[in-house]
Amino acid sequence: MTKDFSFSVTATDGLARRGEISMPRGTVRTPAFMPVGTGGTVKAMYMDQVRGVGADIILGNTYHLMLRPGAERLARLGGLHEFARWPHPILTDSGGFQVMSLAQLRKLDEKGVTFRSHIDGAAYEMTPERSIEIQGLLGSDIQMQLDECVALPAKDTEIERAMELSLRWAERCRTAFGTQAGKAMFGIVQGGDKPELRRRSAAALSAMNLKGYAVGGLAVGEPQAVMLDMLDVTCPELPAEKPRYLMGVGTPDDILKSVARGIDMFDCVMPTRAGRHGLAYTRRGKINLRNARHAEDSRPLDEESDCPAARDYSRAYLHHLVKSGEALGGMLLTWNNLSYYQKLMQDIRDAIEAGQFFARAEVISHGWARGDLPTL
Numbered sequence: 341m342t343k344d345f346s347f348s349v350t351a352t353d354g355l356a357r358r359g360e361i362s363m364p365r366g367t368v369r370t371p372a373f374m375p376v377g378t379g380g381t382v383k384a385m386y387m388d389q390v391r392g393v394g395a396d397i398i399l400g401n402t403y404h405l406m407l408r409p410g411a412e413r414l415a416r417l418g419g420l421h422e423f424a425r426w427p428h429p430i431l432t433d434s435g436g437f438q439v440m441s442l443a444q445l446r447k448l449d450e451k452g453v454t455f456r457s458h459i460d461g462a463a464y465e466m467t468p469e470r471s472i473e474i475q476g477l478l479g480s481d482i483q484m485q486l487d488e489c490v491a492l493p494a495k496d497t498e499i500e501r502a503m504e505l506s507l508r509w510a511e512r513c514r515t516a517f518g519t520q521a522g523k524a525m526f527g528i529v530q531g532g533d534k535p536e537l538r539r540r541s542a543a544a545l546s547a548m549n550l551k552g553y554a555v556g557g558l559a560v561g562e563p564q565a566v567m568l569d570m571l572d573v574t575c576p577e578l579p580a581e582k583p584r585y586l587m588g589v590g591t592p593d594d595i596l597k598s599v600a601r602g603i604d605m606f607d608c609v610m611p612t613r614a615g616r617h618g619l620a621y622t623r624r625g626k627i628n629l630r631n632a633r634h635a636e637d638s639r640p641l642d643e644e645s646d647c648p649a650a651r652d653y654s655r656a657y658l659h660h661l662v663k664s665g666e667a668l669g670g671m672l673l674t675w676n677n678l679s680y681y682q683k684l685m686q687d688i689r690d691a692i693e694a695g696q697f698f699a700r701a702e703v704i705s706h707g708w709a710r711g712d713l714p715t716l
Contacts, residue, residue: 371606571603
């Protein structure tokens with residue numbers, strides 16, 4: 341068992357990278373998709389199922405967990421790994437995005453941000469130091485800096501102000517994190533849709549010699565082409581020997597095109613949220629189980645899948661569950677969707693190892709945006 345955090349690239353195909361992140365709690369195969377376990381649970385899934393579909397790491401969220409059950413309480417109960425029965429690596433988001441998007445009566449200054457909970461209106465203060473303290477109490481293996489994420493579109497001056505503030509907060513987070521054996525703190529590149537700001541942010545964070553780097557402030561409503569343009573200017577500025585994490589992304593097509601630009605890690609609520617709303621991801625594309633045409637369809641979602649949810653239940657049964665509002669419908673479709681995403685990542689890793697990522701892109705896509713894939 342490794343005693344420290346390390347990252348190695350084992351194969352490349354163009355800018356696409358196959359690698360491994362090693363930590364005391366386990367190895368993360370990259371490119372990796374992290375199921376989102378915001379409040380200590382991957383919604384509608386048992387943790388054994390999450391592991392069973394192939395996930396090496398999950399994501400938890402500082403904002404939600406500090407509100408309930410509370411960071412200090414979690415620490416007394418043995419930390420998030422013990423609490424949620426997930427003994428493998430966990431990455432925690434700093435809570436910055438949720439403070440900006442969910443919290444009420446926000447007041448932001450150099451020190452940090454004060455806000456009221458969207459749940460009960462209770463007052464809180466989040467500083468860079470407190471964010472790292474909370475993540476330490478949770479016991480996460482990868483901790484994210486506190487940053488300010490600006491919704492796009494925004495004025496150039498506002499994007500630059502938030503980017504510079506995020507850099508100063510990154511320095512404070514690095515100091516607060518210190519040296520923790522086997523764990524890592526990642527910085528977050530900001531800069532909106534402005535290439536020069538992205539380059540400046542990436543260069544400044546790289547100079548801090550952190551153990552990993554995330555690209556934030558994307559997948560927030562801007563066109564995919566803008567997101568890809570920002571990756572094109574950002575990734576070359578980040579150290580090749582460190583993992584790169586694109587936050588909050590995304591669709592299978594987003595993932596393929598981002599891997600092609602050198603991204604190693606992803607997270608998104610899309611597969612779990614879609615499952616709870618009756619939408620299945622399959623290698624033939626999306627299937628909306630709410631549609632009446634599935635009411636008497638005895639076929640499974642995918643007869644060749646290794647996932648029981650995809651292979652062993654008829655579309656008619658899944659349609660019935662979804663239309664009836666039965667909880668089992670969301671559970672089965674979430675299981676199917678996370679299995680699909682992990683199979684997608686394994687196919688990507690295999691293709692990079694074989695030096696055929698771009699050649700196999702259409703097959704890897706499993707029915708997604710096939711006509712657009714040559715522009716990878």
